[in-house]
Amino acid sequence: MSLTDTDRLSPRITPAGHLLAAPDVEAPALPDDVALGAVFARGAGHGLLYLGSSTIGRALPPAWAWWRELGARYVTALCTTTEGGEIAVAEPDPTELGTLIDDAPPMTGAEYLTPDVLAALWSEIDGALRDELAESGESLQAFLRSRHPAWNLVGRVHFNLAENRKDPEAPFAFLATYAARLSAHGKTQHQPLSRALEEFSGARNKAQLLSLLMPVQRAAERCDWLRAMVESREIYHPLRWMPADAFRLLSDLPALESAGIMVRLPASWAAGRPARPAVRASVGTRPPSRLGREALLDFRMEVSLDGEALSPAEIRSLLKGADGLQWIRGRWIEVDTKRLGRLFQRFEGLEKAAQAGLPLNDALRLLAGVSGDEDDAFGERDWAQVVAGDWLAQMLQQLRQPEGLAQVDPGPDLKAQLRPYQQAGVRWLYLLSQLGLGACLADDMGLGKTMQVLSLLLILRRDAVDPRPSLLVAPASLLANWAAEAERFAPGLRVLVVHPSMTPADELRALDSARLAQTDLVVTSFGSLLRQPVLETMQWRVAIVDEAQAIKNPGARQTKQVKKLQARSRIALTGTPVENRLSDLWSIFDFTHPGLLGSAKDFAGLTRRLAKAEHFGPLRTLVRPYILRRLKTDRRVITDLPEKTELKAWCHLSPIQAALYERAVKDLAAALDGTEGIERKGIVLSYLMRFKQICNHPSQWLGDAAWQPEASGKFARLRELVDVIAAKQEKVLVFTQFRETTEPLAAHLGSLFGREGLILHGGTPVAKRRELVRQFQEDESVPFFVLSLKAGGAGLNLTAASHVIHFDRWWNPAVENQATDRAFRIGQRRNVLVHKFVCRGTVEERIDQLIETKQQLVKDVLEGGAELLLTEMSDRELLDLVRLDIHSAQAN
Template identity: 40%
Template sequence: MAEPLPALQREGWQIDVDRDFSFRLYEPEPDWLLQLQEGEGRDWFGVALDVDVEGERLPLLPLLVAFLQDPRAGWTPQKFAALDDHAPLLLRDESRDRWLRLPAGRLKPVLAVLRELFTATWLDAGGRLWLPRPQALMLDELLHLPQLRFDGDAPPGLLAGVAEVAPPQGLNAQLRGYQQQGLNWLQFLRTHGFGGVLADDMGLGKTLQTLAHILLEKESGRMDRPCLVVAPTSLMFNWRREARRYAPALRVLVLQGQDRRLRHHEIRDHDLVLTTYPLLARDHEALARHEYHLLILDEAQHIKNSRSQAAQKVSQLKARHRLCLSGTPMENHLGEFWSLMNFLMPGYLGSEAEFRQRYRKPIEQQGDQDAREQLLRRIRPFLLRRTKAEVATELPPRTDLIRSVALEGAQRELYETLRLSMDQRLREEIAARGLARSHIVVLDALLKLRQVCCDPRLLKLEEAARVSESAKLQLLMDLLPEMLEEGRRILLFSQFTSMLELIEERLQQEGMRYLKLTGESRDREALVERFQRGDVPLFLISLKAGGTGLNLTAADTVIHYDPWWNPAVEQQATDRAHRIGQDKPVFVYKLLTEGTVEQKIAEMQEQKRALADALLAESGSIAGWSEDELRALFAPA
């Protein structure tokens, strides 16, 4: 019916089809009609795709959706890719016992979009597909297909892209080009009721772009409710200071400290309300009494675990618009990014189980590029990511250096003894309980080995107490005097506050001046100002307390005393110095012990970085961790 009969007709044969012959094969007219319709309340968008068959208009979407959902079709990405552009694809219209001959070349781009939407489709009786408004953005590709005619009463402005907006008049800053683009994007999200993740590199001014957005909302008269910012405790003074500096017209309320409950009644009288993640649970009842114009999560990776109290509490707050700020929206795996998107637009990426099955497992474990491209298309409109290399070309160069040292004597013997015992324990645990249920043992083993590498005194074991030497601490003390003599201004990071105390002892013995910032520090702002003024050239900082939210551009040298497998954490710390406002070349030193777990962690960091790059930069490959890779950490050098 598709090929031999038409060929005979072209040769002059007359073809008669008996009326009782039930099989019919038709070819639609060349132009297909795409219609868009905005639903009531603007939360839904209706889509219809019709074809003309012998003068009759036929809705095509029900046929395509039924085909994609038919288990007998066994539709796979491989079969999809193998479609020949010159071969027909047959779809059956069950109600009329007809078949359509649809060219694969035309069908492919339509199926490419539907294949990502059909698990969450709503078809009405007329064959119209109703999509939640954010998913309508995925139809942008269809609008530009030459074989589709656009019709309907809904303007295509939704899909037209991001428009230029004028910055607010009261902003005390000149926005850089990429920051203006960020403001345009934030306004685009607000216009269409979308949530989004502003994922610029640390130091590119996410706070400034957000303040400009809030101030523009206030000046336009749209902001008749307060905006709520939830941030780490360490960022409270930074938000307060930046608001005072860049947007003095905003009335700011900081809910922090013992007397904060006395000010809960003032929330409605302010434009910008600041609170912290730790206070969410304690103050949730008071915060939930109000509705907000904009709900902003700074360092939004704090809700990367969707089951955490912070994620659940903040999701219960009511706001017109939601926004996440994070230079590291995904630190370990794709499930963390799902948690952020689920806060912003619940259900957009499906349930956590659906997301795991459809995206996370194929991408992380199988390296499925097709699934990766699908995910990128879905999140691209709602994720804005710029790196310093791309937009901050005026930044001075950054030089990354590794300084390694070998463990010797008693410290090496302690490390090997511990490694062997931990390796055996790990094998037994995995054999008995499986890898998924052995995380506590794995983390404990890694912690002990890392502590030995830093300084045996960190390890609370009797045999460790007898080891007095620390090769890495000695390496540090060899480097610091020369650096300080050269006039370097140094940030020294460690994840272990107890390690900072040991370093502090040596600095005091050598008569070196320093500042120290940990979770116990009271006046963070005063410490930062002293360093920025040049009062003291060395700043000891715990990674947890000072890895984010600090502007320390007076520094030109960053030292990471102890590495961890997540490169995003180290990157955030480095960006305390290498950020907008820095006018000196920055040197970043990573101290490693040779032939140890530290060296292997450094190698594995590159794989971890590839996972984040694949999502944020749309490049690189994605691979999941295996049991063999984990065991390699405990193997001999």
């Protein structure tokens, strides 16, 4: 299906800040006559211009409705252009764009939204307007009228309302004017609407007069009082108005403005309309007696006007008065007695119920405006206000800006130097753990989430206030990495890995709470968590889940088991943007902050109301203090990063891989018996190749062409990595030394990304290689490039990639580095992550250990070229090198 013939499209912001209309089978269907695919095919500017000018009043999915707001702001600004005048639309203020971003609904790539990105798109809209205007051959006014009748630019009618305090019987004055022209200083000159009858008299100007009055006519069709004024021709004269008349205009402001009428209100009404009394509550003025989710906060309410409390007598007077405009404290205010009374009673009830204290989760939901009450409509925000008291406001400010937190440092116990953004992350995690609250550390892959967590654990251990151990649950493929990182950077931590790959079976069977209490950190897999009931019964200091997207399915058995863990605070680690999929957000927060987002049913109802109101700001306000996400593209972070970060991607063997590998070891032992010389060397080299092939995928050795993803531990690890890379819309190079592996790899990657990538190997024609490189570099829709190491390891410039995966190792660091440098070279503006796949318990792990320890074998053999010296090992040495450690290799 092409982009232009589908009605299921979702907006997607790429890491480069480009806006695309991407096919999405899960997206809500667009109205039949809203053709976004075709217009976005011309470019984002054309798409946004179409949204902002042609879909006014149409029901659109929340994400598209939000983008329509940007387009409509441009068209609204365009309306100040006088007939025949030069088109000049100023960019919005960055603060205004920041406020717009805060209210953005979830969408793919939302983390890349910045004021600069919106400003660039604003310029694209401007360019699209000029292109389409030139193509149409119409005037600007005619062009916009063809898009929607509300965009009438022949002249703008203004309804002017003013206070007239000299006339107590009719304290307001009304006058209709129109914007006739611009002065030499660029100021709009207004004339009474009656002058239009004179200026546009005669047949020649009749069309201009009709165009000028069209907004008034449209508004009169919706407003009875205006229709009466038009029919009586009072619209052309200054009028004395009573408060009820003025309030009638205020009530119909949306109808007047959507018809194209500009309404100007008294200058003393600073907010654009008269002040409203608000029921105001403050929560968390004093520190609670206890911390954590069980914290109870103080709650106090009042009725205030512009922040000043009203007396009980004034409140009674307001509630007994009439709806509309009332005179109080020397000014006019707007009152809705029914709504004010209802909110007053509701907050009074909350205050009485909270005499013993308001639960923290309830306080935070009230503060964000997502209480979960169906009657708590978003329109009530102008009449009710919940503010954080001194203690709560300070806490939330610290969580939102961890850079300013008090310094905490693991000191010499950490054998590494934390970068400034990592120091801020540790301070943030420490504050939340001290408060007994959860956290979601969602830094980009490669920014050091592991280091920040190890630093936190070292600090907690040193504090010794709570001696309980902490628990970390991670995919089995990451356990070795956690153990290695802890041993390297935090050797003082007592770490126990509860998994058969690293702990003997008899020790696992004897595991009890006394043994666990002797540790600082217990590391286990999701599978082992299900098999070890003692982990569920323990009271942990901190419970941490790595790759937290693994618990995004609330119905999964492992998710339910993780959420049973008992801990003072809980931490989720993930490299994916959790705010972009609401179901994932709920499930992760149901672990880190149980109850904060309500039940799954409550949350579904809340999101429906948010979508209906096209207003997701309250939800972002609620979760933002507990999500810390730093991007590699952030200038404040990237200047502090190494240009290249190398990571081990540990892989397990599937059962069939383990069986084939074990059989190959036995076959090698038999084949070596009695052989020598050139024959022995040939046998050794062929078996080393067989071990590599089996570690990649059984089908590579068997030649059965099946290549089932579940048959390979490396394919499973590839899925885990791609989940994060695809969510970030980043690009990846995948190197393999085997040409026959390139196509199965590309097929698997295509299924994971949902889009095809590129392949380059020795059989690729030289003339085609340049086109493949250009396509990868320039086409943002191409997510991956699979290359054979010999064909793609040199001479190519592939800086569009921010990830490099060595699917199988050449066992020669120089060759691998040369391949890595296809991405990491001059012109690269991204931090490059290099993932080296290594199968645990196999020859791959032992060769990797040799490379890491820089033994003489590496210098003499691997860096010198090829595997020939391996053939000179004794039979015992060789078999020890390739033997299978089945416990390390197993995946569960």
